[in-house]
Amino acid sequence: MRNKTLKHRVTAFLCLLCIALSAITSPLSAQDGRKVTGHVVDDTNEPLIGASILVVGTSTGVITDLDGNFSIVVPSGATTLQISYVGYETMTVPIPDNNTVNVKMKSDSQVLSDVVVIGYGTTRKSDLTGSVSNVSSKDFNSGLISSPEQLINGKVSGVQIMSNSGSPTAGSTIRIRGGASLNASNDPLIVLDGVPLETGGISGNDGNFLALINPSDIESMTILKDASSTAIYGSRASNGVIIITTKKGSTDRMKVSFTTTNSIQTRTKLNDMLSREEFINVVNTQGSDAQKALLGNANTDWNDKIYHNTFGTDNNLSLSGRLAKNFPIRVSLGYYNQDGLVKTDNAERITGSVSLSPSFFDDHLKLNFNVKGSRNDNRFANSNAIWNAATWNPTIPVYSGNNTFGGYTEATDNVGQLVTGGTVNPLGALKQYKSTSRVSRVVGNFDVDYKMHFLPELKFHATLGYDYAKGQGKIYVPAEAAQYETTHGRDYKYGPQKNTNRLLTTYFNYNKYLDSWKSSIDATVGYDYQYWKSTSPQYSELSTLGEIQSTTAASDERHVLLSYYARLNYTFDSRYMLTATMRRDGTSRFSKDNRWGTFPSVALAWRVSEEAFLKDNAVLSNLKLRASYGVTGQQDGIGNYNYLPVYTASQSGAEAQFGNQYITTYRPEAYVSNLKWETTTAWNAGFDFGFLEDRITGSFDYYTRQTKDLLATVASPAGTNFDKNILTNVGNVDSQGIEVSLNASPIQSKNWNWDVSFNMTWQKMKVKNLSLVEGGAATNISAGASIDGQNVQVLSEGYEPYMFYVYKQLYDAETGKPIEGAYADLNNDGEINSGDLYRYKSPTPDFIFGFSTSLNYKKWTLSTSFRANVGNYVYNGMAMNTGAWETMSYNAFQLNNVHSSYLETGFQRRQHLSDYYVENGSFLKMDNLSLSYNFGRVCRWLSLNASVMVQNVFCITKYSGVDPEVPSGMDSSFYPRPRTYSLSLGLEF
Numbered sequence: 011m012r013n014k015t016l017k018h019r020v021t022a023f024l025c026l027l028c029i030a031l032s033a034i035t036s037p038l039s040a041q042d043g044r045k046v047t048g049h050v051v052d053d054t055n056e057p058l059i060g061a062s063i064l065v066v067g068t069s070t071g072v073i074t075d076l077d078g079n080f081s082i083v084v085p086s087g088a089t090t091l092q093i094s095y096v097g098y099e100t101m102t103v104p105i106p107d108n109n110t111v112n113v114k115m116k117s118d119s120q121v122l123s124d125v126v127v128i129g130y131g132t133t134r135k136s137d138l139t140g141s142v143s144n145v146s147s148k149d150f151n152s153g154l155i156s157s158p159e160q161l162i163n164g165k166v167s168g169v170q171i172m173s174n175s176g177s178p179t180a181g182s183t184i185r186i187r188g189g190a191s192l193n194a195s196n197d198p199l200i201v202l203d204g205v206p207l208e209t210g211g212i213s214g215n216d217g218n219f220l221a222l223i224n225p226s227d228i229e230s231m232t233i234l235k236d237a238s239s240t241a242i243y244g245s246r247a248s249n250g251v252i253i254i255t256t257k258k259g260s261t262d263r264m265k266v267s268f269t270t271t272n273s274i275q276t277r278t279k280l281n282d283m284l285s286r287e288e289f290i291n292v293v294n295t296q297g298s299d300a301q302k303a304l305l306g307n308a309n310t311d312w313n314d315k316i317y318h319n320t321f322g323t324d325n326n327l328s329l330s331g332r333l334a335k336n337f338p339i340r341v342s343l344g345y346y347n348q349d350g351l352v353k354t355d356n357a358e359r360i361t362g363s364v365s366l367s368p369s370f371f372d373d374h375l376k377l378n379f380n381v382k383g384s385r386n387d388n389r390f391a392n393s394n395a396i397w398n399a400a401t402w403n404p405t406i407p408v409y410s411g412n413n414t415f416g417g418y419t420e421a422t423d424n425v426g427q428l429v430t431g432g433t434v435n436p437l438g439a440l441k442q443y444k445s446t447s448r449v450s451r452v453v454g455n456f457d458v459d460y461k462m463h464f465l466p467e468l469k470f471h472a473t474l475g476y477d478y479a480k481g482q483g484k485i486y487v488p489a490e491a492a493q494y495e496t497t498h499g500r501d502y503k504y505g506p507q508k509n510t511n512r513l514l515t516t517y518f519n520y521n522k523y524l525d526s527w528k529s530s531i532d533a534t535v536g537y538d539y540q541y542w543k544s545t546s547p548q549y550s551e552l553s554t555l556g557e558i559q560s561t562t563a564a565s566d567e568r569h570v571l572l573s574y575y576a577r578l579n580y581t582f583d584s585r586y587m588l589t590a591t592m593r594r595d596g597t598s599r600f601s602k603d604n605r606w607g608t609f610p611s612v613a614l615a616w617r618v619s620e621e622a623f624l625k626d627n628a629v630l631s632n633l634k635l636r637a638s639y640g641v642t643g644q645q646d647g648i649g650n651y652n653y654l655p656v657y658t659a660s661q662s663g664a665e666a667q668f669g670n671q672y673i674t675t676y677r678p679e680a681y682v683s684n685l686k687w688e689t690t691t692a693w694n695a696g697f698d699f700g701f702l703e704d705r706i707t708g709s710f711d712y713y714t715r716q717t718k719d720l721l722a723t724v725a726s727p728a729g730t731n732f733d734k735n736i737l738t739n740v741g742n743v744d745s746q747g748i749e750v751s752l753n754a755s756p757i758q759s760k761n762w763n764w765d766v767s768f769n770m771t772w773q774k775m776k777v778k779n780l781s782l783v784e785g786g787a788a789t790n791i792s793a794g795a796s797i798d799g800q801n802v803q804v805l806s807e808g809y810e811p812y813m814f815y816v817y818k819q820l821y822d823a824e825t826g827k828p829i830e831g832a833y834a835d836l837n838n839d840g841e842i843n844s845g846d847l848y849r850y851k852s853p854t855p856d857f858i859f860g861f862s863t864s865l866n867y868k869k870w871t872l873s874t875s876f877r878a879n880v881g882n883y884v885y886n887g888m889a890m891n892t893g894a895w896e897t898m899s900y901n902a903f904q905l906n907n908v909h910s911s912y913l914e915t916g917f918q919r920r921q922h923l924s925d926y927y928v929e930n931g932s933f934l935k936m937d938n939l940s941l942s943y944n945f946g947r948v949c950r951w952l953s954l955n956a957s958v959m960v961q962n963v964f965c966i967t968k969y970s971g972v973d974p975e976v977p978s979g980m981d982s983s984f985y986p987r988p989r990t991y992s993l994s995l996g997l998e999f
Contacts (some may be wrong), residue, residue: 043085048111049080050093052262058115059263063094065304099279099999127232127255129201129242130471130517130534130577137581139589139613140239140638141711143167143695143751146230147257149767151875153938153959153992154322156348156357157221158228158254159184164860164877166233167749167769168711169250174977176983178322178348179388181211181221183977186235186250186749187713188773188854190690192811193737194721195647198233199243203380205475205513206243208542209646213507214481215386216449222384222451222479224344224361226326226985228271229257235749236713237696239304239610242577244593245643247718248690256332256380259338264331266999273322275988277351279963279972280313281888282910286404289907296895299351304905308407312399315408315437320349320988323923336373341366351988354440355391360383364517364703371463378457383512385450388483392443392493397983398422399436401892401906408437410715413490416442420492421904429903434492435479442491447483452476453742457512467522471536475513482506489554499554504562509545514539517575540571569650572596584648587615589614597645597687601653604686611640619700632700632707636979637693644688653685653736680733688739690717696749704887708752717743724780724791743811745775771858777811790815793951796979797887800922803978806849813849814885816925817842828926830917850925853979855932869944869955875937879975884931887982888972893921911970931974936963942994953998 050061059080065088066153074080082091084105091111094100098115105111122356125132126144132682135144143166150161159182163171168187174180189196190924200207200220211219232253234240240247285290286309293301326348328342344361361384369376410419412689414426418438421429433692454476461469482505489499549562575593591611597604618624619633657676666673696711719739726736750770758763780791794803804815836846892898893909900906921927942957967974971981 017690038785041866043083043088044109045081046084046091046105046109046111047079047081048091050074050113050115052094052115053096055114058095060091061098061115064092064094066090066092071656072233072665074689079365084315127230127253128254129234129238129251129518130515130536130575132534133579136617136632136634137579137587139570139579139587139615139636140234141168141236141241141696141713141749142915143169143233144230145233146382147228150225150228152957152994153942153961154271154324154348154990155225156346158223158225158231159220161225161228162231164455164862165767165769167751167858167860168235168747168773169233170771172975172977172988176356176987177350177352177391177985179215179350179390180985181219182215184252186233186252186716188745188775190248190642190687190715190717190743190745191644191647192720192741192743192777192805193723194248194644194646195246195690197257197646198252199240199246201243201251201253202453202477203254203256203267203475204457204473204515205453205511206246207453207477208509208511208538209246212449212479212481212509213505213546214388214483215449219479219815220384221357221359221715222449222724223382224342224346224359224363224384225383226324226328226341226344227256227363229256230255233628235713236611236613236638236640237690237692238589238591238611238694241591241593241609241640243642244573244575244609245571245597245607245687246646247609247642248644250686255364256382257328257340257342257379258367258380259332260338261336263339267326267328267330267996267997268999269326269672269996271992271994273348273990273992274319275322275349275351275990276318276983277313277317277319277986278965278989280317280986281400281892281972281983282970283400283892283907284910288913289404292908292912293898293905297413297898301899301905302611302779304403304899306403306407308404308405309400310404310408312402312404313437316353316395316399316440317351318349318353320351321988322346322348324348327656334368336370337366337368339367340702346548347387350391351986352391352393352395352440353437353453354389354443356389358387361385361776374384374463374466375460376438376457376459378380379454379503381452381454383868384451388447388449389713390447391412392439392445392984393440393505393983394433394493395436396782398433398439400888401433401897401908402436403905404907408435408568415492415495416488416490417788418442418492421901428492428903431900433906438491439493443485443487443493445485446484449478449479449481449483452870453478461488463810468520471515471519473513473515473519475515476762477509477511477513477833478511480506481509484614485552494553495661497553497559498557500551500558500559501554501556502551505546509542510541510543512541528583530579530581533577535576537575538571538575539575540573542667543568544822552707556866567650568598570598574867579735582621585617585620587613587617588735589613589615589649591640594950595643597648599645599648599652600685600687601683604684604850605814606651607643607687607689607840609641609643609689611638613638613640613694626976629701630699631703632698634698635693636697636711639693640691642690642692643688644717644721648685648737652681653683655679680731680736682736682738684739685721685737686739688717688719688721690715692716697980705756705758706752706754708750710751711749712747713749714746716770717745720780722780725900730791741807742778742939743775745773759897761868765862767861769860772856774856775854776808777805777807777809778808780805788801788947794978795979795982797885797982798891798920798922802885802923803853803980804975806850809849810852810854812854814851814883814925814928814979815847816923816928817846817926818848818850819921819926828915828917828921828924830919830921833924843871851883851928853882853884853931855879869946871942871944872940874939877937878932878934882931882974883928884969884971884974884976884979884981885928886929887980888971890920890922890927891982893917896920929969930969931967931969931976931979933967933969933974934964935965935975937961939963951999954973957995959990959992959994961992962987963989 058214061074156687192479194993234251330702346359366379418435420434424817484503487500580588692715694713700707752768791805792801857880859878893911940959947953
């Protein structure tokens with residue numbers, strides 16, 4: 011604080027000194043000129059102290075005072091002033107007849123708004139040749155955001171983001187252009203401040219690794235979609251790339267910002283089970299005497315017992331500015347805490363970041379140091395409680411009135427023993443289950459960027475990156491709990507698992523404009539080294555009595571990626587553009603013979619609007635045609651040693667006995683020695699356009715992709731390997747799609763501003779081959795999640811992946827109700843068997859839409875965003891698995907509630923493979939609705955803005971289940987997404 015006060019005093023003294031000197035010299039020159047006064051403000055209308063005012067063509071100049079005012083005597087004949095300030099665009103303004111100049115400066119962020127971060131560098135949007143989308147912080151989704159990917163959900167065509175459940179500890183599934191693989195990873199490559207992150211998760215935070223990064227620290231996210239844009243990353247780029255750039259310090263004055271978002275979450279739709287009255291009526295009219303005897307007198311809403319309204323808070327404090335003239339700094343702290351809709355579910359995150367960006371030698375040498383740290387403390391609810399609450403008997407009480415099983419009512423037999431195969435008390439399943447984890451992560455990078463003094467067009471860049479994560483947790487269930495009664499409870503500790511990711515990136519970049527040739531050359535050559543290591547100790551699971559229940563072996567997994575790459579961007583006359591890229595990657599996951607892969611790409615663009623016949627067109631402000639071709643690779647989502655013969659030691663209790671001695675045995679694991687790169691070849695054609703001085707802008711893209719040598723898990727021929735399934739290169743997948751983006755500003759006036767954004771994606775994917783033998787017979791492979799041990803999805807040659815593989819249900823002609831066990835004989839062989847299964851619909855939508863709009867009136871802003879999927883189908887596993895009479899009771903001592911669909915079907919037994927349960931999952935969702943007010947300066951030292959928001963506002967769909975947006979299109983006891991009401995306050999000092 012003393013330093014800040016001293017800085018202000020020194021600044022004020024210098025300003026007053028300059029003003030005094032100006033006052034002394036003004037009378038001396040007044041006779042030869044005129045006096046000009048003015049006022050200079052920044053882009054937020056705050057006075058700029060110390061801005062330089064220079065009379066063009068002379069050495070006469072002054073600086074602005076504490077209020078941003080200036081006064082200068084202008085020599086005769088002078089007509090213009092030049093105003094400059096560090097961190098702002100230099101402006102030249104004419105001197106008006108009234109000798110009064112008012113100037114609003116544009117900050118660097120505005121000047122650089124046309125700049126997009128791409129792989130290993132930046133470029134202007136107008137110079138892009140590939141399919142690239144950029145979303146800056148001002149366009150991010152707002153509200154209570156738990157993970158970075160939620161900032162851009164629905165904002166970018168071709169990008170589908172789905173939270174895996176409504177739990178605050180859940181992660182998201184991200185797909186760019188639908189993904190390109192089957193069994194290998196379909197996750198995009200995430201690059202954080204130049205550091206490519208490892209996919210997957212870590213113990214205690216599986217599937218939610220990205221949530222360890224504070225969304226409030228992110229400045230922009232760039233999505234690379236076509237092969238021309240992604241090929242610079244070669245391997246792991248088949249599924250697209252998301253480049254995350256975090257906020258840095260500025261050359262502006264030091265600012266302190268604090269934002270707080272506090273929210274209430276409520277539940278929305280739940281599973282449609284029988285009401286208490288319906289349940290009693292069904293049992294009394296259709297049940298046996300024994301079942302009727304199991305009816306109680308209580309009135310228990312089990313959903314009310316496990317769900318509750320929750321509170322969440324997200325608070326972020328940052329200090330941003332400069333320590334010295336060329337020394338920007340930013341420091342931030344964040345605290346996030348969110349309870350889940352299901353009791354005992356909670357996620358807590360503490361984050362911190364430091365960014366230093368000094369420059370030296372007139373910006374020839376730039377250094378950038380970033381470090382981000384986080385600690386996540388999670389409490390995981392027992393997810394079985396969701397199923398149990400849906401199916402438990404609503405006529406029995408929560409508590410039994412005695413101390414057995416901790417006082418909770420449980421299903422017991424005549425002698426008071428737990429019923430085998432029964433479900434446990436939903437509330438007891440939560441309260442008597444404590445699963446916690448702690449995950450820490452540090453991601454840092456140090457960049458050196460040196461522009462050669464002897465050749466300023468040539469620069470050298472080096473990045474040292476480090477990503478370290480540590481995860482551990484424990485699960486405790488007391489001995490008296492019903493859920494682990496046979497093992498006397500549970501006392502399980504796992505971890506710490508430690509993940510390390512090290513990176514060295516070096517490249518040279520040459521950027522030169524050749525005036526005589528009207529040509530711009532931007533060339534880059536570089537080298538990458540990246541090393542990953544993941545270790546975890548041996549885990550032993552104990553009962554509360556100290557008995558060993560199971561043991562998990564220790565692990566030590568490592569792999570290395572080496573890369574060489576080159577890129578050339580060439581532009582002629584600002585109209586014709588070429589981008590050519592070559593990357594060569596070597597991975598330790600394959601043998602020496604197959605280790606290296608080569609990934610080329612080329613793209614062309616023609617800026618038609620710069621041609622003479624269109625350059626002065628009053629309507630068309632931009633038109634650029636683009637085409638690209640490229641090859642990318644894939645080696646993620648598989649093990650590190652699948653090409654090697656690996657032997658696993660037997661666990662405790664599985665040793666070979668020789669007399670009184672027990673000898674550890676080793677079993678061979680399945681392996682394929684000739685594993686090689688999965689590769690994707692992609693074509694892209696598109697155009698960008700703008701009308702009416704870019705009041706209306708947009709883009710159109712059509713792409714095709716062919717993936718070959720798929721890394722897939724298939725059945726191995728008998729006797730050829732050590733497992734019935736092996737990971738190998740097999741088959742091909744083709745995909746194609748269309749992407750459209752539109753942005754418009756229908757209203758732009760002094761008080762009103764209206765922005766609209768729309769995007770649409772159409773995509774199709776087809777499996778071309780799954781046979782181990784080229785030209786072999788067509789193959790069907792059961793795939794996807796199973797329900798009650800049954801797979802209802804399939805991979806089939808000639809079809810979309812993961813289509814539902816079911817029987818065609820027959821219906822009663824009079825009542826329209828489905829007939830139990832009656833299916834169409836599709837192959838006309840006179841009997842119903844597996845030959846009559848058919849591929850029916852896909853969980854993948856045909857169309858994906860996104861729409862957002864923002865209406866601004868003076869200091870008020872009203873905004874909303876929508877998303878829609880069309881053509882996706884969902885298997886309602888909850889209705890199937892609880893919607894038959896047999897699910898009412900699996901034993902003689904417990905009744906279960908059934909799904910309301912039973913009233914329509916009357917099914918006595920579950921119909922696992924009936925297409926009756928494959929439902930249209932198309933939907934329209936309003937993701938958020940917000941109203942904000944910018945108070946501006948409420949006093950000299952404080953600015954304030956506030957907003958109220960609703961998230962997950964509504965969902966319009968024909969789907970009868972909880973939510974049509976479920977992982978893999980399989981709905982079985984889904985954790986509902988909450989509706990969130992938030993109040994946000996932002997303060998700036």
